Amino acid sequence: MASQLTEGSIPKIFKNEECVQPILQVIDLEETHSKNQDEETVRYRLKLSDGKFYLLATLNRQLNEMVINEEIKDFSFVELLNYQKTVIKNTDFLLVSNLESVSNQTEKIGEPTQFTNETQENEIEIEKEEEKEKEKEQTTFKTQPLETGITLLRNLNTYNKNWKIKVRVTNKAEPKTYNTNGKEGKVMYVTVIDSNGDEMRATMFNDYVTKFNKVLQVSKCYYISGGRLKPSDRRFSSIQSDYEINFNNSTKMTLCTNTSDLPKEAYHYKKLSEIEKTQNGMKIDVLAIVAEVGDLMEVKSRTGTQLKKRECILADQYLRISCNFWGEAAEKNTFSDNPVIIIKGANVGEYLNKKNLSASRSARIILDPEINEAQEIRDWWYRGGGKKTQEQLGKTIGKSFGGYTNWIENDRDPLSNINDLNLGIGQKADYITAKVTITRVLRDLSNPVCYPACNFENCNKKVTLQGSHWVGEKCNHRIKKPTYRYNAKIRLSDPTNSIYATGFNDTCERILGVNAEEIETLKQQGRDGEYKAVFDKAVPLEGLARIRITENEYEGKTFKRLILSNFKPITDYVLESKKLIEQINKINRTNK
Amino acid sequence: MSSATPRINFKYLSQFEGKTIRIIGKVGEKQGNNVILHTTDNGQVIVDRSKNLEKNYQTNIVEVLGIWNNNQLRELTFFNLSDNFDFTTYNQMIDLSMEHKEIFM
Secondary structure (H helix, E strand, O other): OHHHOOOOHHHHHHOOOOOOOOEEEEEEEEEEEEEEOOEEEEEEEEEEEOOOEEEEEEEOHHHHHHHHOOOOOOOOEEEEEEEEEEEEOOEEEEEEEEEEEEEOOOOOOOOOEEOOHHHHHHHHHHHHHHHHHHHHHHHHOOOOOOOOOOOOHHHOOOOOOOOEEEEEEEEEOOOEEEEEOOEEEEEEEEEEEEOOOOEEEEEEEOHHHHHHHHHOOOOOEEEEEOOEEEEOOOOOOOOOOOEEEEEOOOOEEEEEOOOOOOOOOOOOOEOOHHHHHOOOOOEEEEEEEEEEEEEEEEEEOOOOOEEEEEEEEEEOOOEEEEEEEEHHHHHHOOOOOOOEEEEEEEEEEEEOOEEEEEEOOOOEEEEOOOOHHHHHHHHHHHOOHHHOOOEEOOOOOOOOOOOOOHHHHOOOOOOOHHHHOOOOOOOOOEEEEEEEEEEEEOOEOOEOOEEEEOOOOOOOOEEEEEOOEEEEOOOOOEEOOOEEEEOEEEEEEEOOEEEEEEEOHHHHHHHHOOOHHHHHHHHHOOOHHHHHHHHHHHOOEEEEEEEEEEEEEEOOEEEEEEEEEEEEEOOOHHHHHHHHHHHHHHHHHHHO | OOOOOOEEOHHHHHHHOOOEEEEEEEEEEEEOOEEEEEEOOOOEEEEEOHHHOOOOOOOOEEEEEEEEEOOEEEEEEEEEOOOOOOHHHHHHHHHHHHHOHHHHO
8 A cells, every 4th residue: 555655756856856647645634715805715735745755735726626525635645747846935835736536545654754955965865874885795795804803814824823714614525534654544624715705725634623523514604713824735625715724723713693794605616618628636616417317336446445436427508528426425416307516626537538527525516506507507408408419528428227328429439449449447437339230149058148146135146046945155145036137248240340248137138139037938948949039130230339348357367348238229220320421521530 | 343333423423424323312203214313412313214114113212223324324223212211411421432432432
C-alpha cells in the first residue's frame, strides 16, 4: 500500500526536477474561506506527501467538487497531474490545477516532514555521508586496512617481526608424515586469505601440527602473530605469494568474530590453455568441467604402498586434459553429472609430449563454484560443447568395460608403436586405440579361454576343486559352484605387427557373442562343432581395439603386458575412412 | 605386373583415355542403350551399356567398370552399392590415391 506513493517525488518537485504524475497522499485537508470583495470563496488547503516529505498545496477552485463529493479526502492517494510551484511568504506552495483520485485510504503513510530549503541541505549532507561509507567499504578490499595494528599479508616479509594478521582459513590439507634422510616428521599446510584478498600459505611441523590442527578450522577467522617467514616454494604451492609463514613456538592464534572484511574465497584459477606454458613440476589452479570420470583404481606405488587413483578428463571450451586424482581426492569424489571444478594446487606433468594434471591431498577441490565463469562453462557443456572434438592435452581414459565411446575418436596407433614408443613403462599404464583384425583366439590346454571364478561378492579370483567345494587359492573363499569367466589370449594383427592381448569377461563376451558359461558347457559336453563355430565367427573380425599397456618384470626380464580393455567391430565404415584420411593428411602436412 | 583397375572420379578421367577404370555414381536418365551416371564429384558420364543390357542396376548408386574412350564409358560390368554413400569421403580418398599413385595404381 505504501509502495503506491512515488518515492522521492516531493524533493524532486521542490527542486523543480521532472517528476511525472507522482502519486501522493493527501494529509490535513482543510477548508478555508476568504472574503474578496463580497465574494466568499472556498478553497482547500492540504499537504501532499510522498511518505517521507510533504509540501503545502492548494487546490484550484475547479477541483473543489472533488472534495465535496469525497473523491478526495484525508489520507487519499492522488495522482498529481498539473501544478505550479509558488512561494508565498517564504513558504513553498503547490497550486494544484489538476489531479486524479487514485484511492481512499484510512491512515497516514510514514511520518512525513515538510520539505524546505533546510531539508534540502540536510539531504545533501546525508548523501555525502553514504558515499563516504561506501568508499570505505571498497577501500577495505584495496590497500587500506580497516583495523589498526593489522598487517596485510602482502606487507609481510622476513624483516618485520612484530606483525599481526587477520585472516580466514580457506584450506587445510591433511597432515602428512614424511621421512627424509632418516628423519621422520609431520607437516601440515594451511592457506589463509586476508581482507585484501591476498592469499598465503602457512606450514607447521611435528608437535605444532597437533597443536594448531585443533585450533584452525576452515572458513573460520583468526588473529595470528608470531612465526617465521620464508620465501615460498612454487613447486609446492600455486598460491601467488612471495612468502610463506611457518607457525612455531612464538605463534599465537585467537579466533576472530569480526569477520565482515574478510573474503570467503579467492579464485585465481586459470584456463586449461595456461597449462601448456606451465613448467612440469609446478602447481597451478584451474577451472574446468569434469568431462569423463574413470573408476576408482588401486595402484601399487614404487614403495609398495597401495594408492587409490581415479583418472579423469577435464575440459573447457578450448581444450581437454587428463587429470589424475589420488588418495582421498580420488575416493571421495565420484564427479557424477559432470560438475564444474576448480582445483587449487594441481600438479602439472607431462607424458609422451602431452601435458597432464594430477591432484593429490594437498590440492583443494571446489565443485560447482558459484561464479560467472562456472556458469559459462556449464552453459557451454549443456549446449553440447563437450561433444565437439577439442584438441587434447592428454590421453583419454581406457575404461575397462564399455561405457565411453570417446576412445574410438582417438587417433589410431599402429601396433608397432607399442615397441617403437616404448609404451607401458612408468607408473601409469598407457592406452592406444588401434585398428586391428582378430587373427586368433588361443584355446588349448595351457591357454584356456575361461576359468572357474569365485562368485563370492564379485571376488572373481580363480578357484580350484578341492573335494566337494571350490576354493580360491588367493582369496580362500569356499563356494559350491563357480561361475566361469573369460580370460583369453587374443591375437590382434595390423599391417605393422601382431600381438597377443588378454581379454577379460566383458570384452570376450562381446567378441565371441556367448558368455563364458555357455562356452564351458559346449566344451565339457564335447560339442566340438558348435564350439569351433563360436571362434570361427570371431576370426577374422576387424575392429577398433583399446589396448592397455604396462610393463612387468619376470625372472629378471621385462616384458609388456597387454590387455584388450575394449573392442568394437567396425560397423561405421564412413567414420573409419574419415579417420584414416585425417591421419594421412596429418602425415602429408608434416612431410611437406 | 597386373594391378587392380584404378578407381577414379570425373575429374581424373582425362588421364585415363583408352584405359579400363572404375567409377562410382548415381544412376540417372536412360537414353536408349546409354545411361547417364552422375559421378561422386558432380560430373556426368555417358555409360554405353550395349554389352550388358540384360542386367539392370539394382541400386541408386553403382560402380561401373568399363573402358573410357571418346567421352564415353563402355561398360564391361557393374557393382550394386547401397542407396547411401558418402561422396565427400570417397572423393577425398580418390584424391589421396591419385596423389600416391605408386601405392594404389
